[in-house]
Amino acid sequence: METRRNRQREATRRRLVRAAIQVFSELGFGGASTREVARRARASQSLLTYHFPSKELLWQAAADDLFGRLRVEFDRAREMGSDIPPRAREREMARQLVRFSARNPEFFRFLLEVGRSQNERMEWLVDTHLTPIYREFTASRDEPPELLAHVFYAIAGASSTLFSVAAECERLTGLDPTTEEAIETHAELIARLFER
Amino acid sequence: METRRNRQREATRRRLVRAAIQVFSELGFGGASTREVARRARASQSLLTYHFPSKELLWQAAADDLFGRLRVEFDRAREMGSDIPPRAREREMARQLVRFSARNPEFFRFLLEVGRSQNERMEWLVDTHLTPIYREFTASRDEPPELLAHVFYAIAGASSTLFSVAAECERLTGLDPTTEEAIETHAELIARLFER
DNA sequence: GAATTCGCTGGTCAATTGAACAGCGAATTC
């Protein structure tokens, strides 16, 4: 039911999840504190634990949100690309991936943080969110099967690293990766790199 | 002087730094605790704070060690490649980078963790260690200058991501990135990708 | 319009954190 309470409730949860995504992606799971998340969402820590009874569940909610965004992007891209020849479609998909990475740098930071070691969060993320994505990837590609994993991580890394370390990149190279120009340049580079 | 005390001292510090690299790369700076580092080095926490008075300094020592390994690799590669034609040399450099990433997955995890946000550690790492490396990179490449940063991070990401998330990759794709075969396959892929 | 639900607050808890401290005792220096 769409009561005023429910609307307010969902708005609050969104604020909390958004803050959680930021803090987790900046500080990692262990480095992030629930109080810092609450602070950024302009909420009390007790409100946070009310909506998300444990840090674990908060992290899962953040992951759900991020993968939801990717899902939206994917579906839109597939729809738009259904009538384009396969060669041009692959190029466009690569471009879209770069643009997604630029708009959601937190996404790959999540993946990189959790994939480092064997732990429950990694297993949950793989089983819940990553496996369906990888399945789609393998189905859309015609590389020999023993190369699929290599290409997958090469594309992912090449597309996202620039945006994942934007602050470092700017200080090191002078390039600000968040500008529209930088994003499109990178998209073009990645698309060229992985064609064929 | 090479006294017995000094030898023991250096051995202990090496043990501590090695453990620190592991823990920092797995849990990030904020997630890592000095007690966990000490535990893995089979030392007491007070011994750790004796050799490295603050967590910050321990982290710097770990970074110094990791960049030292890269420096050794670089120098060796440059030496060996001095009489090879530039085209083949670039290929071999790419291969060496992949092998280094495979043997030192902690290296890029460090970079990715620290580059996420503006903070003192990031600035220290860029100014102390990253800048000289990036300078060498730009000098050895003949891309147009506005592409250099893009290529730099594309190569870095494509080479290292597979090994940075080895645990995740194995669960997701079934491929164990730590095997010799996987490493060489990835090296070949990256070398082909970035040639020309 | 009375009863009840429920989003939210403030306070509290044990556990963990990074750091500091006073001492011990074997290795070194004189």
Next chain:
DNA sequence: GAATTCGCTGTTCAATTGACCAGCGAATTC
């Protein structure tokens, strides 16, 4: 061989952590 250095230990401390709980009061339901 006496004096001293110094690598190392055990303990302690204040601060921060994730989680829990008893209530309040406006929105909802009856």
